[in-house]
Amino acid sequence: MKNFYYMGIAGLLFFFVLSCSKDENSALFLKRDTDQLSFAYEESNETFTVRANGSWSIDLSEADWVSVDPIEGVGDGETVQIVNVTASRNVGDMRNGIIKIVSGEKEALINISQEEGKVIFGTPYFTAGLVSNFPLEDTYLVIPYNKGGLEEGVSVSTQISGIGSAGIQVSNTDVDMSSENGEVRLPITGTPTTDGQVTFNIQILGQTLIVNTAVREQGNNDPIGTVYLSQDFDLLVLGGDHVGNAQGLHLVGTWPTEAGLRVLPPNPAYAVSGTRNTDGTGDYFATMHPTFVASRGLEGWTGLRVYERPGYIKIGTAASPDGYLATPPLTAIAGWADVKVKFTAARWSESGSLDPNATVTVRVLNAGTSDDANREISLTPGWTDKEIIVEGATAETVIEFRARNAGNGRFLLDNIEISKVIK
Template sequence: MKKYSIFKYVVCTMALIAVLGACSDNSESILLGSDDRLYFSSAEDGRTFTVCASGAWQITTEVQWLSFSKSNGEGDGRTRERIIVSAAHNTGAARQASFQLSAAGKTLVVNCEQEEGHPFKLGTASLSSSLQVGQSATGVSVNIPYEYGYKGMKLGLHVSLGGEAAEGLTVEDETITLEAATGTFSIPIGGTPARSGKLTVTISTDQADVAPVSLNTTVNDRIILEQHFDLCVYGGDFVGGHPGTMPTWIKDGNGKNIPPEPLGNLQSRTANQDGSNDLFATMAHSYLISKGLEDWEGSKVYERPGYIKLGTASAVGKIVTPAFGALGKDKSNVEVALRVAEWVDEEGGSLVISFEGSGTPSIATYTYKHVKAKAGSEWEDVRFTIRDASADTRIIFTTKGNKRFAIDDIVVSVK
């Protein structure tokens, strides 16, 4: 019995090899397809399909979202011909269709299924850094997050500028190719702003079903402090709902945390996990310098990608800006702009604003709107003024009524 089983296995294996090597070794009319069902993702997607036929063969379908690298040919009954079946980008409900392969008086039906998709969407735009009257905009770009795209998707972009501060600024139209389904692309700004004041940046695409997005910002007279936390790269993004990474820290001679050299493999972090220990309590001073935080102070402050998170589940955090030394000896009225986001699972809190040194703020608290996004939180814009600020003025940001929040894009400018 055992010998019979081995013999049967060898025979079946040889038969399979023969089938894979050629469609047929006789003159019988042949029509073979490699699959009777194909599955596609929602992105523009392709699948390999092979045809083996005697004589002329043809592929037909009644739907427009399926296409073929080759839809007809002439077979020799032995050779498998490889074609690519493609499904167009799906922005709606899951869908099904079929195509027919015909030859030698026979027809094969191949069923196709494509998963549910979503329309391509632009997120909230922001500037990579602030604009100042009389200073070249070279190096400043408009950053626009997006979702529901796909790798290789080509996107034509047009940016229009409006408002009193648009004079002197330019943005060229361009076409970009996306590298992933979700990400951020940047559009450079050119020229030199001739006037301070309000600036509106509107971004549109060549996709008819994609709504334009607008950014309302300001061209400043004179910037005296600016921090975008762009040097912070580690940790998960709880605002956007994306995972991240973090080094495996080692200790320096003072017992403080530093990244190893070489960096080595990075640890994975979920969207809700920090990218550092408490920056001001446990990280080395050299690390703070590398993050552009040399003259800042704080407690319970943690690195996140492109921003900082303050507080823990049990303790409130705070951050203190450097002094406004650029103001010199005179007192001035300044405007402060920043972005905040409350922790996903906490509500009812307020940003608390206080000072060291001179100055009277226009507000002492800002109540978070806490608009929940699909994956995380939403950034909220905060603006206020400080009357009679001086070179010794420092702003202290903390929170009340909740424990955790994020802060980013702090800009202080002379009004």
């Protein structure tokens, strides 16, 4: 009888355990492989996995800047399901959110974040100045930027204010910022009618850019691009080609003199000799006769420690700190004009230890100003183009190109052009 009793108890226990096991197997569970995802500011992708033994779905109500694929599914309790997450391009501050995975009454959360992605705007500038009663043709307000890479067009709105704003128009527009780095170009149209300050208030990608400028009267009626001075040194033929690493022509024999200054003989003979480092003449303005300097197209120019090279000049010596070349006064300018001073320059590079820090400084003398004047401009052993803008140049303006105030500051100069711009 006891055996039957114990057998009954054992059966009940077995049934109870079996029932509990079935309940546990049928209970919903939900697992994900991470609770944190981070994204770069660009449109980017990450993944996480879901394992569940029933249907599940994803709630993005606290993460509206991401999309997921798939957004729902059914798990068998064993299979790991992969979910792809795409974060849209961030153009604002760092942002955070929560991806919520729901299965029945169970929830699993994944915290997400994306780094700050504001487009970085540089200093705006105008392609031409705003001059009263001067039509604005092909004139743009240019805004450099980086951290672009935006797939869709970007809306830009602009408001203009100030005394000088009369007659100026800037239309609201959409611009392409698909390049990672580039420029936004806003067309400026109309004809300014009043001198005075102008403020451009630009709204773009949630940012406000303020640009202040001024409308002023035109200094003269010369067309934009009028060349007031041009010097390509093509009349210079003597000396070694330092930049081109070649010997050059030199006068055969000695230089005759007049009043102690060198002149060419009646029938000069030349021969290739010397090295790339050999000057073709003495110092133009200390040892060469003014008639010779004039024959090289440099009448009216002044300078010190200036030496002839084929198609260009050398300024300075190894020991001197005071070499320079100065233009004649810009007498072609009537009234006043803003001008662009363009030139090509290279530094001396005889060896690694000589003239590695050679620079050129442009000075504006007598009339006119420039934000870039009186600053040392770095040079390389090869030719590079340089330019500065001078405001308010007149017939008295002289432009000077000066070596650095130290020894071993030799540099080479070519292709000087001074032309009118509207700043």
